[in-house]
Amino acid sequence: MKDLQDLQQYYEQTLCDRVFRYSLxxxxxxxxxxxxxxxxxLLGIQHITKNRRFIGQNGYERIRSGKLTVNTLKSMNRAGFGKVKHRMEHFPLIGHLMEHGDLxxxxxxxAGRTRIQATFLIHQEEQELYLHLFLAKESPKSSIYAPMSYIVLTExxxxxKLYIAGQEHKKVIELEILPMNPQTAIK
Structure with a gap:
């Protein structure tokens, strides 16, 4: 498994500072x-640490500085780490999921007894993996959605298929990946 700094670098280079615009x-x-x-x-660190110091901007900076690593998380809560290990191992599939997944x-x-309060879900089956990225709307009058949870299930x-059974498939006509700047960002 890659360390958290490698995943952070992937996240910044592949997913941040751009708008994934789906036209339905x-x-x-x-x-x-x-x-x-x-x-x-998205990595599920909150399920391991149960401490707000390790999520949000604080957690992001701890990873950047090398203070928060996979080994640190394992030593904090091995059982909790085991529950989110698949997320971390398969985190680099999110870029592919964004481009090829079903909405x-x-x-x-x-979806049964889930606490996930998302509006949309991007799903893909990839080599016996079931990838799920849940999206929540930023505000009622906006078209902006932010990923709020990433779940990886296996055969x-x-x-x-818990999260896609009975859900409403949306046909995507076009996906544009736009740089994040005032001209192309949200209208």
Missing amino acids: ANGTLIDVIFYREAFCH FRFYPER RDDNP
């Missing part, structure tokens, strides 16, 4: 923006 068949635009402050949460309108009540999980 019904005319809806969905702009997805990855924030640096969300990195630790679903997500209804939490259809061996009890219900690997």
Whole structure:
């Protein structure tokens, strides 16, 4: 497994500072923006540390400085680390997921007893992996969505299709990956 600094570098170079703009068949635009402050949460670090000092901007800076590593997380809570290990191992698949995944309108009540309160879900099945990136709307009048959770399930999980069963598939007409700047960013 790569260390957290490697994953952070991937995150910055591949996902941050750009807008992933999905144009749907019904005319809806969905702009997805990855924030640096969300990195630790997407990795699931909150499930290991149970401490706010290790998420958000603080966690991001701890990773950058080398104070927070995979070994540090394992030593904090080996069982908690085991629960999110798949997220970290397969984190570098998010870029591919963004470009090739299927988009679903997500209804939490259809996914059993989930606490995930997302509006959309990007899903892809990749070599016995079920990748899920949940998106939440920034504000009621905006087309901006931010990734709020990344979950990786495998064929061996009890219900690997839990999050897509009964969800509403959305046809994407076009995906544009735009640099983040005032001219191309959100309209």
